[in-house]
Amino acid sequence: MIKIGHPQIETKEGKTYLKAFINNDAENVNEWLWFATDEAYGKYFCQETSDAFVLPMILRAVKTHQDVYVESAMSERLFHNLNESVFYAMCKTNEKKTGEKYKNIVKIHCDNLISKRYENNNSVGTGCSLGVDSFAVIKRYFFNNESLPSYKITHLTLFNAGAFGSKEKEGARKSFFNEIERSKKFADKLGLPFVWVDSNIRSFFPEFSFDWSHTYLNMSVVLSMQKLWRKYLYASGYSVDHLEFDIDDCAKYEPYLIPMLSTENTELISANMNMRRSDKVDFISDDKMVQENLYVCLKEQIRNNPNSKYVYKGNYLNCGQCKKCHRTMLQLDILGKEDLYRNIFDYVKWPKEKEEYIAEVVVGKDKDLMYHDLYESMLEHGYPLPLFKLKLLYYKIHISWKIRSVWRRMKKALHF
Numbered sequence: 001m002i003k004i005g006h007p008q009i010e011t012k013e014g015k016t017y018l019k020a021f022i023n024n025d026a027e028n029v030n031e032w033l034w035f036a037t038d039e040a041y042g043k044y045f046c047q048e049t050s051d052a053f054v055l056p057m058i059l060r061a062v063k064t065h066q067d068v069y070v071e072s073a074m075s076e077r078l079f080h081n082l083n084e085s086v087f088y089a090m091c092k093t094n095e096k097k098t099g100e101k102y103k104n105i106v107k108i109h110c111d112n113l114i115s116k117r118y119e120n121n122n123s124v125g126t127g128c129s130l131g132v133d134s135f136a137v138i139k140r141y142f143f144n145n146e147s148l149p150s151y152k153i154t155h156l157t158l159f160n161a162g163a164f165g166s167k168e169k170e171g172a173r174k175s176f177f178n179e180i181e182r183s184k185k186f187a188d189k190l191g192l193p194f195v196w197v198d199s200n201i202r203s204f205f206p207e208f209s210f211d212w213s214h215t216y217l218n219m220s221v222v223l224s225m226q227k228l229w230r231k232y233l234y235a236s237g238y239s240v241d242h243l244e245f246d247i248d249d250c251a252k253y254e255p256y257l258i259p260m261l262s263t264e265n266t267e268l269i270s271a272n273m274n275m276r277r278s279d280k281v282d283f284i285s286d287d288k289m290v291q292e293n294l295y296v297c298l299k300e301q302i303r304n305n306p307n308s309k310y311v312y313k314g315n316y317l318n319c320g321q322c323k324k325c326h327r328t329m330l331q332l333d334i335l336g337k338e339d340l341y342r343n344i345f346d347y348v349k350w351p352k353e354k355e356e357y358i359a360e361v362v363v364g365k366d367k368d369l370m371y372h373d374l375y376e377s378m379l380e381h382g383y384p385l386p387l388f389k390l391k392l393l394y395y396k397i398h399i400s401w402k403i404r405s406v407w408r409r410m411k412k413a414l415h416f
């Protein structure tokens with residue numbers, strides 16, 4: 001059984017904390033899970049229900065075949081959706097992946113279900129990482145939003161829920177607080193209030209990739225402040241036509257999951273589900289605001305990770321060398337808009353690296369939806385593919401991937 005203790009609120013050193021003690025019997029984990037923000041927004045933390053602590057335990061419970069017990073209270077709607085749908089869906093998905101049958105589908109237990117509405121939570125939030133997904137939501141729901149007034153963004157946010165790395169925790173926290181400055185400045189430009197929330201939530205998932213759990217983790221941060229949020233727009237990772245129950249990549253089943261995690265007080269919305277990433281880049285790339293502020297780069301996370309060999313020393317906002325920069329630079333090139341972004345991307349190494357990256361896209365297009373999307377976009381726009389060179393690179397990459405895969409399997413089999 002995973003037990004979630006009564007949520008508590010405390011304030012120290014100018015920050016307000018919402019925390020609950022977690023006992024995870026099967027894995028012998030007994031730890032506080034906490035969220036923290038500045039005192040001004042601490043008053044919106046929701047101590048009345050344990051919803052924020054339930055969400056990160058969903059996959060933990062599925063993975064370890066344990067039920068969840070909530071000592072205090074939780075939202076009736078969330079309780080219903082978990083027991084009537086989500087746990088069934090995720091247990092069956094996990095069965096397919098691992099072959100391990102469940103004796104019983106995982107359940108959540110709670111004796112105190114609440115459906116009371118808060119009166120003043122009229123805010124609409126979205127993340128402000130300043131990447132492609134984030135800008136596409138801001139453009140759709142703030143600048144281009146005459147027709148849907150109750151969906152108009154009122155606040156921008158940044159959460160430390162795993163996006164800044166997890167293996168090196170203090171480095172991740174340092175990256176997060178550095179990024180806060182950039183996001184807050186941008187929110188000030190738009191005249192929108194900015195909310196940050198720090199958390200130790202990612203440390204409950206040390207063995208899994210962020211792709212596995214980011215929807216649960218970010219939505220749990222949102223539910224920690226149900227007294228603020230009426231609606232929260234979470235940028236979709238993929239377009240809805242790629243909906244698939246794949247336990248390794250929660251973005252693929254977000255169109256199903258996100259509404260299921262909503263409560264009576266906070267509606268969670270997967271935003272821009274009708275756009276592929278290439279559509280999003282096309283949608284935002286002519287805007288001056290984006291041309292000056294688009295920030296897709298991983299350099300900050302890389303800089304604060306002492307195990308990383310590569311550190312960017314240039315002065316550009318985007319290093320032009322990490323995988324997220326490459327992805328965006330190729331898309332801009334496909335759209336014929338790279339000249340608009342020369343001031344914020346470092347293009348020095350790109351001419352040499354571009355062909356190899358295109359070959360990677362071609363090789364990976366059937367395994368990775370991001371590559372698939374780029375590849376489709378190249379075909380749609382008649383992007384010239386230097387076929388002979390690509391063929392050579394294709395084999396080079398394909399062979400090196402094969403070697404890596406055989407090496408990984410050998411390591412696993414021989415336990416070294």
Ligand SMILES: [Zn+2]
Pocket residue numbers: 296297298299318319320321322323324325
């Ligand atoms: Zn970069």
